Amino acid sequence: MKRRSVYVLIAAILSMLVPSPGRFVFGVTLVIELNLLMLVGTLTTSLIKKLKLDELNTVTVLLMMISTTVLFRQIMIMLQPEIMLTLGFIIYLMPISLFLIGYIFSNKQETLQIRLRTNMVHMLTFSVFALLFFLFRDIFGYGTFTFFGKNHQIYEKVLISPEKTGVFSIFASIPGALILSSVILFCHIYVRNKFDIVKKAELNK
Numbered sequence: 001m002k003r004r005s006v007y008v009l010i011a012a013i014l015s016m017l018v019p020s021p022g023r024f025v026f027g028v029t030l031v032i033e034l035n036l037l038m039l040v041g042t043l044t045t046s047l048i049k050k051l052k053l054d055e056l057n058t059v060t061v062l063l064m065m066i067s068t069t070v071l072f073r074q075i076m077i078m079l080q081p082e083i084m085l086t087l088g089f090i091i092y093l094m095p096i097s098l099f100l101i102g103y104i105f106s107n108k109q110e111t112l113q114i115r116l117r118t119n120m121v122h123m124l125t126f127s128v129f130a131l132l133f134f135l136f137r138d139i140f141g142y143g144t145f146t147f148f149g150k151n152h153q154i155y156e157k158v159l160i161s162p163e164k165t166g167v168f169s170i171f172a173s174i175p176g177a178l179i180l181s182s183v184i185l186f187c188h189i190y191v192r193n194k195f196d197i198v199k200k201a202e203l204n205k
């Protein structure tokens with residue numbers, strides 16, 4: 001497994017998943033923002049390259065991503081103010097996260113089509129992981145399922161009574177999120193290493 005991908009995954013978990021409230025609806029909101037920022041960042045990088053303004057690349061891309069974040073936040077405030085109030089500053093961690101920056105500024109020599117496909121595939125993979133992470137915390141930590149509701153409110157469906165969540169309620173907290181993310185990361189590295197060993201064995205035959 002590439003060391004860089006491990007570092008990027010760790011940075012993404014620590015900066016985005018762990019500090020966030022463990023509700024599925026918040027995970028969906030952050031995933032939508034992440035995908036939007038990845039799209040804007042990739043397109044902006046390619047546009048700057050086409051205009052031959054490479055010296056302004058970093059500043060321009062960051063400004064575009066921050067502007068997109070502000071616009072996204074204002075739209076969400078109109079649609080779901082309670083979500084934005086709860087997420088607070090976390091919404092602003094996305095444009096400066098190492099996860100986004102690491103992919104947006106990599107492979108700049110590739111064509112827009114290739115870079116866009118590569119970056120969005122990486123984002124889709126992480127999005128699935130993030131949504132499962134939030135869904136697990138929501139169901140087993142709080143005993144609920146949350147989503148966007150009507151009248152600017154959060155929809156909440158109680159699946160498990162608070163008395164029955166027991167020890168799993170720890171996953172609703174930040175320490176519990178750290179424990180869960182550590183277990184998932186360990187399993188991810190273990191499985192990837194096993195695949196690498198199998199591939200090397202096949203190549204050596």
